[in-house]
Amino acid sequence: MGPVTAVGEPPLLDCEDSAWFRDQPEAARGAAAALGRRIGLGEHRTAQLVLAVAELATNVTKHAVDGSMLLRVLRNRNVAGVEVLVVDGGPGMADVPAALRDGVSSTGTLGIGLGALRRLADRFDVHSVPGIGTVQLARFWPHPLDPSLTREAVVGGITRPIGGEDVCGDAWAARIDTVEQVTPAQGEAAGRADSTLTAPDWSTLTGARTPFGRPDRTSASSERSPRPGLKSRSALLRGATAGPGQGVLVMSCDGLGHGPMAAIASQAAVQAFRSGSARTPEQAMEEVHRALRGTRGAAVAIARLEPDGRLLFCGIGNISACVLTTGSRANLLSHPGIVGHQMRQLRTYEHRLPPHGTLVMHSDGLSERWATSDLATLLHHPPAVIAAGLLRHAGTRRDDASVVAVKGAW
Known part of the structure; x- marks a missing residue:
């Protein structure tokens, strides 16, 4: 196991082995039991997990409209659990x-109730709006609880494959920058974009077709101005450098197309991002670009959040990104290209993250036709719940979809 999370370091959780279930209570229970045994959750804790999954799955089947359950493994540097x-x-x-009050079920469920679920889980959260729907989150860790889990993770994301596929071509990842600060001159030299282009510029024509015979989703339309009513106050930086302290780097990636080949591209991006030494979004984008050569390529957006509230952002392709508060939405700018094939000179934009602001990035598997008011009540919940709520509200089943949210890093 790795070292215990340092004092003051924003807590992160990695996700793996995600599986969606719809109208499959038995399958969900079996998968929960298998995950608990595989990660060493312990016999008693695994039984509690299975009990909770059974209750939640049965409730969804009996009462919900278009209900789905996601099971996945969570890890930090010390321990693994199930969400x-x-x-x-x-x-x-x-x-x-x-x-959430204790009561007896009258509809044939196990009768343990949401209050009992809250006591069983190490982390339980519910967001619900009448007429809209509900998001419920429950996490189960081995006991006794590791001290590194006392704080909520500052980054949470969710992915869902296109209907009919088992693998998702979208992905997200986050990591802490623990490298010592470089001098401004060193940072400027390291942050310059690599101008070497290795493939024809498929993004120069709106509606152009990619080498894979489908319309290019990273066309010049991604440079469009924000819709009326949406604020954009980004400042273009030249030679962006990382600030002092430990920054949080977050990536959203959409492999071109969908299915196994798109998943190969997105997982290559995740591996390069997690193992890289880049400090700025531009540097990280270059590392991902090199890793994606020979794959389908991807749309990628990378952000760095600083302890002082600065947000650095670099995006290539059709990843939507914005900073949200309960009453405002500020869009972040991306530029045309296909990471792994064709990128123009990279550009980094600086924004200020408000004290209670949330960074949200999502793929084009979600419509952009959602308003700040749609997420206003969600923003008080953990990042994973925010991401799931936005996916429920704006996601389509005609493409892979992913959302990642960042809040409360410091």
Whole structure:
């Protein structure tokens, strides 16, 4: 195992082995038991996990509209656990605190109730809006609980494959920059974009077709101005450098197309991002670009959040990114290209993350036609719940989809 998370370091959790279930209570219970045994959750804790999954899955089947359950393994540097996310399209709960009170089920479920689920789980969270739907999150860790898990992870994301596929071509990742600060001159030299281009510029024509015979989703339309009413206050930086202290680097990646080949590209991007030594988004984008040569390529966005509230952002292709508060939305600019094939000179933009702001990045498997008000009540919840709620609200099943949210890093 790695070292214990340093004091003051923003806590992160990596995700793996994600599996979605719809109207499959038995399959969900079996998968939960297998995950608990595989990661060493312990016999008693695994039994509690299976009990919770059974209750949640049965409730979704009996009561929810378009309900789905996601099971996945979570890890930090010390320990692994299992997370359960349940997302549905209604009818929603009019009174969540009342639903959390202990009571007896009258509909044939196990009868342990949401209050008992909250006690079983090490982390339990519910967001529900009548007529819209509900997001429920439950995490199960080995006991006794590791001290590194006392704080909520500052980054949370979710991916969902296109209908009919088992693998997702979208991915996200996050890491802490623990490298000592470089001098401004060193940072400027390291942050310059690599101008070597290795493939024809498929992104120069709107609606151009990629080498893979489908419309290019990273066309010049991604440089469009924000829609009326959306604020954009980004400042272009030349030779961006990392600030003092430990920054949080976050990546969102959409492998071109969908299915196994898109998944190969996105996983190559994740591996390069996690193992890289880059400190700035531009440097990290160059590392990912080199790793994606020979793959389909991808749309990629990378952000760095600083302890002083600075946000550095570099995006290539059709990844949507914005900074949200309960009353505002500021879009971040990306530029045309295909990471791994064709990138123009990279550009980094600086933004200020408000004290209670949230960074959200999502692939084009979600519509951009959502408003700040759609997420206003979600922003008080953990990042994983925010991501799941936005996926429920704006996701389509015609493409792979992913959302990653960052909040409360310091």
